Amino acid sequence: MHARREAETDGARAVPRARTERHEERAARAMALQRTVGNAVVIQMTHRNTGGYGLGGLVANTGAAERETALSAKYGIRIGPPDDRPNDHFSHSMLNRIDGVLGSLPTQDVRDNPELVAIQPAGADTESAASLYDGDDRSITMVSPFGMPSWLYTELNRAASWQRSLMDKGAMADYEGISEAGDKALGIAGEKRQVMGGTSDVLANGNLVKWTLRHEIGHSVDKQSGWAQNLKHEARFGGWEAYGSARQVALAILTEAGLGDQLDVTDRYHMSLIDSVEVALDPEGARAAPERLTNLADGFPDQDDQFRTRLARVVEFGRLALAQPWTLTNGGGDTLAIGNRTYHVDHYGQWVSYLRAEREQHAVSNYQFSTPEEWFAEAYAAYHDPKPGPRARLNPGAREWFEERGDQM
Structure with a gap:
């Protein structure tokens, strides 16, 4: 009995020992695989950051000036610093991204542009x-976000939601009309604001620098x-309209609110309704003195409740329109819809409008429907994206236009 139990005990001990050895072996292989993959990534990044110039290219940016000269000749445009900053060279990782993107675009958009x-x-x-x-000096200036090193900037990926969220926050930091307090006052607190994604995330993929280059070249x-x-006014391109003043917008929203037949009603300052609303909707004035818009009804104390209710619709429209609503998934929804x-x-502080259905059906990002100019730049980036999804999302008429002008991949 004891011998048997001892044998069983030895056997019981032997099984865990064998399992432990196999586990340790698998763990060792896993660690080796991780090291191999990790080393491969490091080697790939190191090679990309050296430009073939070894440690000097990585640490001291050796050879960057020579590569800029070669790429400038290859593409027929200056790639590198302007004359007043002769020593501000691109990193090798950035030059690789530039070379890759320019090589994928039509010659007419680069050398012959x-x-x-x-x-x-x-x-x-x-x-x-x-x-x-910059349309004046016809140049693209590449800026590393948040002052991050070039090697990190060139690795950022728009497909990573957490990275894209940080990019969006950085982009929106300088936009007037966006704040937690403001969103709460508008009743949109908690609604997600986005720039690169939103109503469609189809273009929110791939390397940030590559998208940036395609987008800016699109301009x-x-x-x-x-x-x-x-x-820009054609339906296939979003049906954009841009307004030199707020008067056309004032007329449109007053008519939609049911006050189109009372445009000559005067306020306490003897200003007509149409003139008063035009002043209240002026972007610069509304941001400098927001109470002019929010307290608009106070200027018409002699009007009935129906008039004031309809005027409240105008105020709601104006307040949301001034708060960068294009960053919202619905673009402002019914509040900003007129017809x-x-x-x-x-x-940029200008009143614009577009066809609502075009955003809902064909937007590749929220950013595309911020301004007419950004519509085109995003459409260009989508058409030339290496993935088929962004191009397929565009209005068929827009795709046809790019094809007709010879934008073949």
């Missing part, structure tokens, strides 16, 4: 928080093709 003459790094004194295309193509001047159009004040 008179509205694009340079892609340059931002200077130390730049005040912009984001990369931008130059807009200028080259004359799209904003000649085509088949949605109205708002864009982040």
